[in-house]
Amino acid sequence: MTEKNLINIDNILNAEIIEEPWEHAVIDNIIDVSLFWENLQTFLGILAENKDMILEKYGRYRNQEEKTWITWGIPIQTSGNVYPIHNDTSNKVWSLVIYLFPKHSNGTLLYDQNKKLVKEIEWKQGRGLAFSCDPREMKSWHSYTNTTDQFRTTLNINIRTGEFSNWGIVKKEYLHTIG
Numbered sequence: 001m002t003e004k005n006l007i008n009i010d011n012i013l014n015a016e017i018i019e020e021p022w023e024h025a026v027i028d029n030i031i032d033v034s035l036f037w038e039n040l041q042t043f044l045g046i047l048a049e050n051k052d053m054i055l056e057k058y059g060r061y062r063n064q065e066e067k068t069w070i071t072w073g074i075p076i077q078t079s080g081n082v083y084p085i086h087n088d089t090s091n092k093v094w095s096l097v098i099y100l101f102p103k104h105s106n107g108t109l110l111y112d113q114n115k116k117l118v119k120e121i122e123w124k125q126g127r128g129l130a131f132s133c134d135p136r137e138m139k140s141w142h143s144y145t146n147t148t149d150q151f152r153t154t155l156n157i158n159i160r161t162g163e164f165s166n167w168g169i170v171k172k173e174y175l176h177t178i179g
Contacts, residue, residue, distance in 0.1 A: 006031070006032070006035060006036075006039050006042055006046065007030060007043050007046045007047070008030055008031070009046055009050050011027050011028070011029060011030055012025075012030060012054065012096075012128070012130065013050070013054070015027045015130065020118065021110050021111060021112040021113075021118040021119070022110070022112075022113075022131070022133060022139050022140050023131060023132070023133070024110070024129060024140075025129070025130045026121055026127065026128075026129060027127065027128040027129075027130060028124065028126065028127050029126055029127075030096075030098055030126055030127070030128040031043065031126050032126065033100055033126050036100070036155075044070065044072060044157075047157065048070055051068065051070060051159060054094060054159065055068070055093060055094065055159060058094045058130060058132040059093045059094050059132045059159065066161040066162070067161065068093060068159050068160065069159070069160050069161075070157065070159055071157070071158050071159075071160055072155065072156065072157045072158070073155075073156050074154070074155055074156070075154055075156060076151045076152070077144070077145075077146040077151065077152040077153075078146065078151060079146055079147075079148060079149050079150070079151075080146065080147075081145065081146045082145045082146075083145065084143055085109075085111055085115050085141050085142070085143045086141070086142070086143065087133070087139070088133065088140060088158075091160045091161050091162045092132075092158045092159070092160055093132060093158075093159045093160060093161055094130070094131075094132045094159040095129075095130065095131055095132070095156070095157070095158050096128050096129070096130045096156070096157040096158075097128060097154050097155070097156050097157075098126070098128040098156075098157070099123050099124060099125055099126070099127050099128070099154055100125065100153045100154055100155055101125070101150075101151065101152075101153040102148065102150040102151070102152075103125055104123065104148070105146065105148050105150070105152045106120070106145050106146055106147055106148065107121040107129075107144075108120070108121045108142055108143075108144050109121075109142060109143045109144060109145070110141070110142050111141035111143070112139075112141070113139045113141070115141055
């Protein structure tokens with residue numbers, strides 16, 4: 001297996017930016033879920049190698065003079081879990097959510113600046129939702145829920161600025177950091 005088969009970085013870097021309700025990209029076939037678990041370290045290394053190009057495309061609103069970190073976690077939501085409408089924190093320069101398991105679940109809900117539901121990003125294994133909101137507007141309102149009877153599992157990757165103590169993370173074990 002080649003690294004090219006592990007992560008489709010070209011799909012991330014060449015994705016169309018959708019303007020409404022706020023700038024985001026829906027990216028199919030980012031990863032082959034069946035190869036993902038055995039190759040997580042390589043996958044994350046490829047992202048780290050391409051961090052500057054990712055920020056050129058998605059992080060243009062942010063001050064890129066600061067040191068940035070790639071953080072990742074694999075949140076698992078139980079059946080009936082509802083995560084409320086929220087904006088990402090200002091220290092997140094870029095966010096990527098990749099849908100892992102199960103085969104069918106609930107996608108991410110996107111809202112306008114008045115917190116009115118605009119659309120749902122359809123769940124599809126290996127699909128990602130990428131975004132970097134304008135920190136002056138902070139209008140990337142989104143939420144997610146799990147109405148299935150299975151665990152909803154995603155890979156959440158962020159490029160962040162600042163120090164961990166300023167990230168607002170309660171459980172340090174949730175995130176893993178690549179410098």
